[in-house]
Amino acid sequence: MVASAIFILDSRGKTLISRNFRGDVPIDIVSEFKSKVIHAEDDSKITPFLRVEEKGVTFIHIRHANIFLVAVTRKNSNATMIITFLYKLIQVFTDYFKDVHEESIRDNFVIIYELLDEMMDFGFPQISESKILRKYITQDYRVSESASSLPIAATNAVSWRNEGVKHTRNEVFLDVIEKVNILVSGTGNLLRSEIVGKLMMKSYLSGMPNLKLGLNDRLQFEANAANGGEHRGKSVDLEDIKFHQCVRLAKFENDRTISFIPPDGMFELMSYRLNTQVKPPIWIDAVIEMRATRVDYVVKARTQLKPRAIANNVKIFVPVLPDVVAPSFKCTSGKAKYAPDKDAVVWSLKQFKAGRDAVMRGHFSLPSIGKDQERENSTKRPITVEFEVPYFTISGLQVRFLKVVEKSGYNAAPWVRYKLISGDYQIRMTDCFPSCDWLL
Structure with a gap:
């Protein structure tokens, strides 16, 4: 260039x-x-x-x-x-x-x-x-003090890290963060499902350490099997992988090993995407009933997580008509409130455990005179959901090992955490009551 x-x-x-x-x-x-x-x-x-x-x-x-x-x-x-x-x-x-x-x-x-x-x-x-x-x-x-001399990193092969870095405790933290994008139709069909993930690392290591990271990547497993190795457990197909410049790309292309000398501090090591069908972690059934001077909402949420997984800080935004008044809510779990600035009901659940159901019922009064077109358009807005699930990845991606090797021979403590968060998570509503048992 x-x-x-x-x-x-x-x-x-x-x-x-x-x-x-x-x-x-x-x-x-x-x-x-x-x-x-x-x-x-x-x-x-x-x-x-x-x-x-x-x-x-x-x-x-x-x-x-x-x-x-x-x-x-x-x-x-x-x-x-x-x-x-x-x-x-x-x-x-x-x-x-x-x-x-x-x-x-x-x-x-x-x-x-x-x-x-x-x-x-x-x-x-x-x-x-x-x-x-x-x-x-x-x-x-x-x-x-050293401004008169050229930075060593500028002429070094490792331009992202200075030599002589020292830490009293040698630790490295790796966060696997996945964002799930979901679009569900009003009939319950999954229209779009996508996982976007990234590996965020905080490195507090002395010297010039070499790190090796192993994932349950399918191609990595196949490369190990070709070399006479064995693997057990589920593997995942990673797409659109993008690495930080510290990763040795030639090494990754040869045997799918992620080998690198990390920058000091926090950085994004890797990002990836999976365009695959997944079961939505939180499923929403929602219907509304329009009357002359009143509108009723019934919303049911249920978790579809693995056992012992817990969704935290769940917020369900249910769109409502812009001219509603006199809100009233009843929830089996959590709290609901009307947010007029968003034209929505915000249903908040601090914790939502796997396998649990929750129902929110609400009704509003309507003015006797209203614009039918505006009301019809308002009912077509989807429900959006926000949440985070610690210690969990929806793709099944796992860190198999994280090794730290430095010529001085110190012992480093690697820490790995997982977290799933909601991205563009939308569920469309039905405009009339069906005959569903859970409405009774």
Whole structure:
């Protein structure tokens, strides 16, 4: 990848920050981007990549909040690498400024120029880890004692970690966090089911440790079997795997072993996705009955978790008509309240154990005059559910081992936790009472 220049523009196309790294493009070249992208009449055909043949340049851009990040190149560069670098810039800016938008760019332009100079040299990416950058570029402008020397990590093969890291206790924490996205039709059919997971790691290890992580990945099991090994238990098919740069990809491709030297502190080691049919952890049956001056709601929730699993902080948002008054609720478990700002009933259950059922009944009064179209549209909004289940993964993913090896030979304590949380979890309602036993 070779980038000639980087521009940060506001939503109107005005240049906030510009850095010309190679001097082979004029500084006003960005006007071509403004006219063809920002001021374009038809934005339906705009892509992240724009080639301007008459100028001999290619623009690669991303949009974040109310700013554009634009890279310009004259070379036959790797466009995917450049766009990845732009996203990395946003990540570093977020670590420094929390919120990245036009105002924060204006307020921190001095540090942004310093970051650009450290992160790219003559159009080639250099240091991209904010933990390393923070040691040499500080927001309070204090000069670091080692600022006169080049960071060791910049010239080291392990650019994400400094040498000589020391901790009094050597520990590593691994959190397996899965988010489940569900869409259920009003007839009870599962329309969409997806699991999105990530492995978050907190590393407090001295020296330059080597870590090896084993999962019950099906391809890893097959690789072990091909080498004469054995495996027992359930395996999972991981899709769309994305690793932190510390993972040795060649090693993973050969034998599916996740081997790496971790950054110090917290980072996302890996993310994955499973597009598979799963049993919804919390199932909702909900129906409404419309009358002239009243509407009745009956909602039943039941858990479909494994034994001993517990869903915590469950919130069920049941949409209601915007003009209802005089709410009244009765719950077999938890508490329900009317949230007029959301046009919904919020049913909260602090804990919901596996195999349990709960029912919420509610009714509202309606004004004698109402808009039928608005009422009909309001009943079509789905129920949404929020929850978290500790010590549980819905995909069945398990950490088989997590080994720490360091040349000094210290003993490290690895800790592994699991958690399932709700993502885009929607269940559509039925608009009239069916003959269901649980309604009696």
